[in-house]
Amino acid sequence: MKKTLLHIAKYYHPNEGGIETVTKYLAEGLGEYDNVVVCFSQDGHDAEEVVGGVKVYRVAPFIKVASQDLAWSYYFKLKAIIKKHQPAILLLHCPNPFLYPITLRLKPKDAKLVLLWHSDILGKGMLYKLVSKQEKKLLGKADLILATSDNYVHPTSPIYPHREGIRVVQNGIIADDFNLKPGDDEKVDDIRKKFGNKKIVFYVGRHIPYKGIDLLLQAEKKVKTDCVFVIGGTGVETPRLKAMANSERVVFVGRIPEEQLKYYYHAADVFGFASITKQEAFGIALAEAMYCRCVPVTFTLVGSGVNWVSIKGETGEEVPLGDIDAYAEAIDKLLVDDKLRDRYAEAGRKRVAEMFTCDRSVEEARKALDALLDNHL
Numbered sequence: 001m002k003k004t005l006l007h008i009a010k011y012y013h014p015n016e017g018g019i020e021t022v023t024k025y026l027a028e029g030l031g032e033y034d035n036v037v038v039c040f041s042q043d044g045h046d047a048e049e050v051v052g053g054v055k056v057y058r059v060a061p062f063i064k065v066a067s068q069d070l071a072w073s074y075y076f077k078l079k080a081i082i083k084k085h086q087p088a089i090l091l092l093h094c095p096n097p098f099l100y101p102i103t104l105r106l107k108p109k110d111a112k113l114v115l116l117w118h119s120d121i122l123g124k125g126m127l128y129k130l131v132s133k134q135e136k137k138l139l140g141k142a143d144l145i146l147a148t149s150d151n152y153v154h155p156t157s158p159i160y161p162h163r164e165g166i167r168v169v170q171n172g173i174i175a176d177d178f179n180l181k182p183g184d185d186e187k188v189d190d191i192r193k194k195f196g197n198k199k200i201v202f203y204v205g206r207h208i209p210y211k212g213i214d215l216l217l218q219a220e221k222k223v224k225t226d227c228v229f230v231i232g233g234t235g236v237e238t239p240r241l242k243a244m245a246n247s248e249r250v251v252f253v254g255r256i257p258e259e260q261l262k263y264y265y266h267a268a269d270v271f272g273f274a275s276i277t278k279q280e281a282f283g284i285a286l287a288e289a290m291y292c293r294c295v296p297v298t299f300t301l302v303g304s305g306v307n308w309v310s311i312k313g314e315t316g317e318e319v320p321l322g323d324i325d326a327y328a329e330a331i332d333k334l335l336v337d338d339k340l341r342d343r344y345a346e347a348g349r350k351r352v353a354e355m356f357t358c359d360r361s362v363e364e365a366r367k368a369l370d371a372l373l374d375n376h377l
Contacts, residue, residue, distance in 0.1 A: 005033035005369075006087035008078070008103060010069070010096050012039045012056055016258070017206075018284035019118050022171050022361070023093055027054045029362035030369070036085050038078060040069040046077075057081055068098050075102050087111055089369060092138075095121045097131040100138045112143040112372055116169070119281040120157050122210075132158075144372050146365070148282045149305030156278070156303040167368045170305075171282045172361035173352065178262045178291050187260075191267040195251070199227040199335045202268035202294060204256060205285050207235030212274035212299065215324060217245050219274075222328035225335040229272070232256045232264065265292035269341060270334050272297060276321065278304040287356045290315060290348035295341050297330045299323075309356065315348035 005027075011017065013024040027035040041047055041058035049056050059077050061069035071077075078099075082090075091114045092103050107113050115138065121128050135158060139145065145162055146169045147153050153163050180188070192200070201220075205211055213231065220229050229250045231241070242252060256264060265271075271289035273296045282305040286296055290309070296316040298306055312318035317330035334341045354360075 002032065002034040003088035003373075004085045005030060005035050005089045005091060006082070006085060007035065007037045007039075007091050007093065008096070008099055009037055009039040009093040011042060012037050012058070013051055015042055018171070018282070019093060021174070021284060022116075022118070024052070024054075025172070025174060025358035026091075026362060026365055028052050029358065030366060032366075033089075033369075034085070036081070036087070038081055040071065046073075068096075070098055074099070075106070078102060079106050082106055082108065088373065089114055091116060093118060095119055097121065097135065100131065100134040104134075104138060104141055113141060114144045114146065114369070114372070115139070115142045116146045116148075117152070117157075117159050118148060119279060120159075122277060122279045144368065146368060149308045151303060151305045151308045152278075152281055154303035167364075169364045169368060170356055170361060171284055171287070172356050172358040173284060173287050173291060175291060175353065175357045175359075177258075178265065178288055180262070180266060184263065184266075187263045188266045191263050195228045195230065198249075199225060199270070200268040201227055201229045201270045201272050201331060201335075202232070202264060202289070203230070203272045203274075204232035204261065204264065207233055207237040207241060209237060210275060210277045210279040211237075212276040213237065213241055214244060215276065215299075215322065215327065216272045216274040217241060217250065218324045219272075219328040219331065220245070220247060220250060222325060223331050223335075225332050227269075227331075227335055230264065230268065232261075261288070262292060265289050265294045268294045270295055270297060270331055271316075272331070273306070273310075274299060274327065275301065275304075275306060277301070280304055280306055282306070283309050286310060287352050291352040291356075293345035293349050295334055295344045295348060297327060297334070299327070309352075310348065311351070314344070315351055316344055 009023045036055045038057045041060050046060050047058040059071050061071045063070050089112045093116050145166045147166050148171050231252045271294045273286050286309050296310050298318050299321045310316040319326035
């Protein structure tokens with residue numbers, strides 16, 4: 001009989017996002033376990049369903065405070081789920097502070113508690129102080145902490161005091177979703193034609209402050225090469241960003257359907273990945289772009305995995321944090337030097353294919369969980 005692995009996550013597929021992608025491929029890939037997911041719903045209704053062979057329980061939140069969902073019924077629902085499935089492992093996807101005390105209270109004595117540390121809680125001020133004690137207690141009680149990069153095990157992170165027992169399970173992309181199939185070249189060409197066959201600087205992701213899209217748009221004003229900046233995605237920052245982008249060569253294309261995203265990556269020349277804080281803990285979109293030979297320009301982010309995914313001078317350009325002039329110069333450098341860009345592009349695809357695929361991530365997670373259950377850690 002299979003052991004049960006209970007994923008306690010914020011959201012789950014088909015909800016989109018980097019953490020949701022990781023949760024999905026782990027739940028589907030770790031087939032030696034009976035994978036069960038409990039998460040919040042985004043339609044205001046409780047639900048119980050099977051998604052891709054994975055049992056998923058969705059709990060309707062009562063309210064959202066500082067991007068954290070709260071549900072008064074969550075304790076009792078999780079208690080019932082644990083009683084029904086008797087998990088051997090509780091895998092809590094962090095951050096999700098509302099669930100820290102609930103998980104600690106409900107964890108069966110014979111179950112292992114594993115924390116997959118996607119990101120620290122940043123930018124919450126006094127609100128973080130309210131949950132920091134529970135976070136510290138959670139970290140102290142965990143049987144295993146998984147970090148998504150070596151870089152994130154850093155003195156600036158609350159996981160650092162536990163570094164001796166941390167294992168790295170790097171995030172990965174679902175590579176086949178980004179391979180071009182027969183006939184796809186035409187769709188890539190259509191995108192290039194849509195933007196006048198000019199060089200393309202591309203961004204895709206949520207429009208939120210830490211993504212640094214405003215800095216990317218400031219850099220656009222200093223880029224000398226004839227090109228177009230294509231901005232994909234939406235978010236709370238969209239109106240402000242559109243207002244500041246008073247340039248004909250900046251085009252907002254809105255949300256890009258998942259099945260079309262690869263065409264944009266392959267059509268683009270440079271990936272404007274301008275995140276400015278370690279809230280960008282890894283960069284799934286960064287790895288996706290690199291796999292599609294779209295060369296990134298990043299800022300130096302201390303304590304983030306971003307500069308581990310893309311290596312300065314090997315797979316892309318990296319400039320000092322907040323240096324708009326240097327960022328613009330790096331974009332120009334890549335746009336005018338086709339040989340350099342091609343060299344970075346090939347190295348970037350190779351690095352992602354070898355290190356940052358979902359298959360590699362699942363295998364590393366499998367090793368870590370097997371070692372935990374075998375008491376070899």
